[in-house]
Amino acid sequence: MPASRKQYTHLEMEAALCVWEWINDVTLDDTPQNLKEWVELREGVGSVELRHQSIVLGKWCLKIYDALTKQDRDFFDSMSYDWEVIPMMMRYANDPAGVPAIYKESLPDPSAIAQLVAREVLFKHYVWDCEREAEKQWKYRDLVFDHDDVIERAFEDGDDPAAVINDLGEELELIKF
Template sequence: MTGSFTYLEVEAALCVWEWINDVTINDPNREIEDWIELRDAVGSMELRHQSIELGQWCLAVFDLCTAADPKFLDGCYSYDWDIIPAIMAYARNEDGPVIYAQALPEAAAIAPKVMRDLAFRRWLGDARQAAQKLWAYADLIDDHSEKAEVAFDRGEDPQAFADWLGEKYDLAPADYFYPFGQTAGKDI
């Protein structure tokens, strides 16, 4: 691939390369086994080079997301730490990770999935915050992740869900443990 690239294409390629390094060599908590196997098979130089086309694909998905929903970026997602990983989760087919443009899924098919994933992540954050405030137990939401996903898909309010879940399991309210407005050492 030769030619000139826009600033956004360069930024996207760099973010993809950073993500690839994170999931293959830099961060044991984020490692993705089939990406590590791919790096071992094709080498770092090939992955770095393919980051150009992967970045262009990510940018196409991102552009579709922002065109479809002007509020897509509400919640201040980080492009390199949130959006690129959400998109790269779909750079795969039935055989595993994909790095060549001709094998990547259509950006139009991926954009709605990315939008849903990031909206769900935002919803989970709101639900965790509500559970912390109501029950001094933010992990309540993670402990019931399947119920949370169903509630999100139904369009339920995250605070109402956290309230319902705490009542369902007969939890003591946060002010029972922290009567002065603090929950688990954090001011609310």
């Protein structure tokens, strides 16, 4: 192989492919996950350029992933890398004006984005804990989604999921099972 050709690791290629899948999901067809800003970007720079920049974006996502799994290798446990983790990171691939960024120099600092992604992951786990409690205490798993504002506030306040669900059920005069 000529020295001028770049070589990529298996992880870099996997990340790039997952990014490319996400880009296609949000730019092709008129689906609920269609993101107008990304569609406009694709129309402006073209599919070939976006596919090429998936490598840059994949490497950026890996930096975020590495920062979040440095202390806890299982940080993203129970989450699908390609359908949950990469999309979560890609939602933050914007320049300071909020426009989708695809070039290395315009992408936000991975460390700053890692903090935002960490909050999302922790909230997702909190919701899962609340769902388990709602099912256990009230046999009403959707209690969490029916009162998402309460759950969001409780998460921000650091409240125990079991106590939050108990208090919410009692306030609504639900019957315990």
